[in-house]
Amino acid sequence: MAQLRVALAQVNPCVGDLAGNAELIVEWTRKAAEAGAHIVVFGEMALTGYPAEDLVLRESFAEASRRELDALPERLAAAGCGNVTAVVGYLETDRVGPRDAAAVLYDGEVVASQYKHHLPNYGVFDERRYFKAGETLDIVRLHGVDVGMVICEDIWQDGGPVAALGEAGVDLVVAPNASPYERSKDDVRLPLIARRAAEAGAPLVYTNLIGGQDDLVFDGDSIVVGANGELLARAPQFVEHLLVVDLDLATGGHTAEGDFEGLRVHRRVLSTEPLPAYEPLAEPTISEPLSDEAEVWSALVIGLRDYAHKNGFRSVIFGFSGGIDSSISAALAVDALGPDAVYGVSMPSKYSSEHSRSDAAELARRLGCHFRVEPAADMVRAYVDQLRLEGTGLAEENIQARVRGMLLMALSNLEGHLVLATGNKTELAVGYSTIYGDAVGGFAPIKDVFKTHVWELARWRNAEAEKRGETPPIPENSITKPPSAELRPGQLDADSLPDYLLLDDILDDYVEGDRGYEDLLAAGFEAEVIDRVMRMVDKAEYKRRQYPPGTKITFKAFGRDRRLPITNLWREVH
């Protein structure tokens, strides 16, 4: 048996920022050294950021990535942490092609390198577009402990690397990951990792990234399990964190090389002597999982914050309509960026009720953010008069939404804010939003939140405030009043849409579940409602295609996860 102190560096890299990410790796390896760690494990492609998409195919980027990796060991030595073995995710390109790789940095050198074997090509992933699958496994002996590596999807698919390591023989498995957040994914991670540890016959160290990257958020939740599947340490979600844990490991003296499960195992000895016994740390961190709502809220906050900051924005601006969508977006924005960075704009038109104006002002008051009123009426009138839009229905309704969109863009041009679109998933699904109107913005924080879930989150956030003795951020009236776009007198969403509870229920099956007509009928929905909803969803594809990006929290968001053609004549006949 031997002791080894392992550090999991759960960090937030920026895609493309090779220099900054290298700096991050040096900084956190130093922290690991200060904590007395012998080995530190970073997330998947931490050096390039993930997903780097087509950047991976650009020769100049791939070369720069390799140069940055090669420079790391010397930098780590110069920073005084060269004695810590670092496992770093990066981009390699060899004769075969680009590789999603992990390198072992030891004693001033890159001593081993392994390529991801299982390449996900479903959902939000297109890794077969980018990478060639790895066919080898590099096992290094560090202080007498045989350490194998696997990368992300290698853990999610049966067979392959983990099984091969188990058969060949390892004492420890380390895994860099870039696992995007989805509701309830963390419930699945632990059992999965536990199962793989058992398969490998060794403890498994699982480091994830954190932070937002366009539509995706990485939720951390880095984990260490023992060979028997026991949870030994768990990092919090959504924050950068150094998770440090002392492991008691076998020094199995494994020697088998060659082919296992279709992969070629190589071994390299770095150091054979086990470390002298040392006093282990007190109980390692096992973070309490967040509640489901807290988890979703955190993901939305991080997604928004990182999109704004990584793209150089210090502030955001959007419409405060007095409705629930803009209210929850405001609460998120303030949580993400602080009240001084949030600019709410009330843009009443002829049909705006008194309560929407006052609810908007009340929201701003409670949040302490910036607020102004810019009436839309004169601008709307200019269009209505010249084009004679009075009483024309859709054209007159839409122009109000569009005037507001243009107003926000003008203020953004003047003042430099990132404009947010506050649409929710339900309206995006059925096309109940005005393209170039309320759909205007660089980012859409609640794009992947169904309407019914918006209400739940709003209630939760207010309750959280009360627990902490703070003012609930969202005016109750905004939560309880019947939703309305207020584009014509007395308009209610309920005039144009099925009841939201029913609608979200169907959408859960049709969008998330990709079910067909027969299944929906069998699930108990009425034929006419099914028809109506399916038609609305299909017709709205072109609107979704031009919508800004927003944080994915569900299994199937309207992003890279769901790729339907706009020109699509498929209608179920029944």
Added chain:
Amino acid sequence: MAQLRVALAQVNPCVGDLAGNAELIVEWTRKAAEAGAHIVVFGEMALTGYPAEDLVLRESFAEASRRELDALPERLAAAGCGNVTAVVGYLETDRVGPRDAAAVLYDGEVVASQYKHHLPNYGVFDERRYFKAGETLDIVRLHGVDVGMVICEDIWQDGGPVAALGEAGVDLVVAPNASPYERSKDDVRLPLIARRAAEAGAPLVYTNLIGGQDDLVFDGDSIVVGANGELLARAPQFVEHLLVVDLDLATGGHTAEGDFEGLRVHRRVLSTEPLPAYEPLAEPTISEPLSDEAEVWSALVIGLRDYAHKNGFRSVIFGFSGGIDSSISAALAVDALGPDAVYGVSMPSKYSSEHSRSDAAELARRLGCHFRVEPAADMVRAYVDQLRLEGTGLAEENIQARVRGMLLMALSNLEGHLVLATGNKTELAVGYSTIYGDAVGGFAPIKDVFKTHVWELARWRNAEAEKRGETPPIPENSITKPPSAELRPGQLDADSLPDYLLLDDILDDYVEGDRGYEDLLAAGFEAEVIDRVMRMVDKAEYKRRQYPPGTKITFKAFGRDRRLPITNLWREVH
């Protein structure tokens, strides 16, 4: 030796329209029968349309596709063409997963079925997201002739199906394809197909689809080559066409089954007796290739026409600025839909020159399309006054572009036209367009045409008109005047951008070629210009992400071909 009359049914299916596409298949098989053909070959996934994207993963769609295929043989019999063997591309789903398939319909049955082996997962293709690779080859003996099948990418990749057929022994290879158009691709097709025919040791029948599907256009150009690579027949591009050719074929009596090149060959005998000798047709069609400009023009016309019609639009509306981009878009629109379907709108603001107003009117006069003037000034003033935008630079410039965008949307809402965005590839590359302004529209016909190419095409189209004794559609002044967005007094594109010849040259390397800084320097561009252009292109990603779809004509369009992250901190350091 035996004779066989082969028909290539180069048709235009609609994605998702199973019933309509089945009808199309019946109709063209009947035409093939009337022409005396013994076998008719359709394009790849002609029954579902291509690419069907995530529809392929929807159980209800896959089942409906299979049902539609199963019903075909009986329908063909009922239509009196059951004696023609039909090779039909469709969607299969088996135990393994979805398959890009081709079926042989013979004598009232589906007698053979094969799955595409090489699945492209680069450029615009994501076939590994959708399909599982085929591992078998079904060779059928028809009138004594051994006929093998391959599908599209099977031809573009070395090894695999074609080589296997050659080794196992066939007398004829038929290939359904869905090969999207790209400039100069047709120059590559013939040599490629010739090479494969030689590899197979048999003539090769290559049927492509035609028509537009969102960003893609399929250009037809169906081809038959002899076993020695000689061109025997060639269909025109961009039109539906029945290409009929009599082949003199070996009846090799091949019997080998089993494993070839990792694929399992099966044989099935449909009919052994060669056909009695018959009088062959006169010279089969060998279409003259179109000139490069004519080819591009046709692709753009078809892309626009099909997007409009397949999505139920009868007319289009867009701004006539008097500039070259809207002029060429107008000429395309009239060629695509007829003058009565085209609605031009001049929306002068304070800074619009007299010549832009008169050039716009002149364009409409020459084309015979609809034209109106809707001044933008009052609407612009409403914003400028309330928000005090006078002299604020970008905000004041952008509001003019946005007012125009909203005007067009209002007219579209009132009158039901499809709005076109007339931006070109150069401005989309460098972000020289106003999001929610001139970027407004459901479709962008010249999205993939560089500015310098716009001028070339405009000159070509005018010259074509002259050749036919027609009025050149595009006013000369629109072609020769220095480009300007006219958003501020005396503004010229040249104030903000490098010279277009230089700019398009760099963009060709940076965008098309994905070259890095060093390569661009080596190519002779100046450091500052390289830096400036790269930065503009990278910063404009978020605008491109919200841009409407438009027809791909180049190697790397701003569509599915080029996937860069918006949040991207990569900057080459030098």
